[in-house]
Amino acid sequence: EPEVTQTPSHQVTQMGQEVILRCVPISNHLYFYWYRQILGQKVEFLVSFYNNEISEKSEIFDDQFSVERPDGSNFTLKIRSTKLEDSAMYFCASMWGQGFLDEQYFGPGTRLTVT
Amino acid sequence: GENVEQHPSTLSVQEGDSAVIKCTYSDSASNYFPWYKQELGKRPQLIIDIRSNVGEKKDQRIAVTLNKTAKHFSLHITETQPEDSAVYFCAAKIQGAQKLVFGQGTRLTINP
Numbered sequence: 001e002p003e004v005t006q007t008p009s010h011q012v013t014q015m016g017q018e019v020i021l022r023c024v025p026i027s028n029h030l031y032f033y034w035y036r037q038i039l040g041q042k043v044e045f046l047v048s049f050y051n052n053e054i055s056e057k058s059e060i061f062d063d064q065f066s067v068e069r070p071d072g073s074n075f076t077l078k079i080r081s082t083k084l085e086d087s088a089m090y091f092c093a094s095m096w097g098q099g100f101l102d103e104q105y106f107g108p109g110t111r112l113t114v115t
Numbered sequence: 116g117e118n119v120e121q122h123p124s125t126l127s128v129q130e131g132d133s134a135v136i137k138c139t140y141s142d143s144a145s146n147y148f149p150w151y152k153q154e155l156g157k158r159p160q161l162i163i164d165i166r167s168n169v170g171e172k173k174d175q176r177i178a179v180t181l182n183k184t185a186k187h188f189s190l191h192i193t194e195t196q197p198e199d200s201a202v203y204f205c206a207a208k209i210q211g212a213q214k215l216v217f218g219q220g221t222r223l224t225i226n227p
């Protein structure tokens with residue numbers, strides 16, 4: 001069964017550094033998402049991406065964040081200048097999006113630790 | 116915007132008993148309600164979902180019910196087994212929107 005994949009599984013970075021988190025969504029899916037989960041808390045929406053542009057974003061997704069689909073398979077989240085509070089698990093998700101199907105499938109996550 | 120409240124935050128049941136987790140949502144325009152199971156250190160996995168045109172859905176030992184009038188939905192797990200131990204999240208999606216809004220999660224422990 002196809003799955004969303006993410007790399008790296010764990011990223012440690014120093015405050016102020018740029019990080020890029022990578023995702024490969026399920027191949028025929030059209031909608032892509034980033035969520036984050038601070039340890040012990042609920043999953044929070046960051047951004048959705050469709051047809052090569054951001055379709056929705058949360059207040060968390062400020063100018064420090066950007067997303068890109070550089071080719072036909074990868075979907076990336078960049079944090080320009082990391083802060084301590086960016087430490088979290090970041091999940092990529094994808095959705096087929098045709099008809100009335102709404103299921104979002106999550107990747108295994110990247111644990112980002114900012115020191 | 117949409118807000119989803121989930122309770123209880125922790126639930127401990129004996130193996131073989133039933134478990135019920137409840138969620139309420141705020142926006143009546145929400146029309147899709149998935150439930151995710153997250154084992155420690157793993158991805159959230161979709162276990163069941165329900166749309167607003169349906170009141171109940173069942174898949175083997177798992178069922179979800181939806182009360183649109185009261186704006187709440189529940190997950191029911193019957194004949195619980197140790198492998199059901201995990202954190203369960205409910206979520207809601209407003210019609211036409213992209214994002215899932217998650218509840219705070221319920222840590223379910225099945226005691227042998």
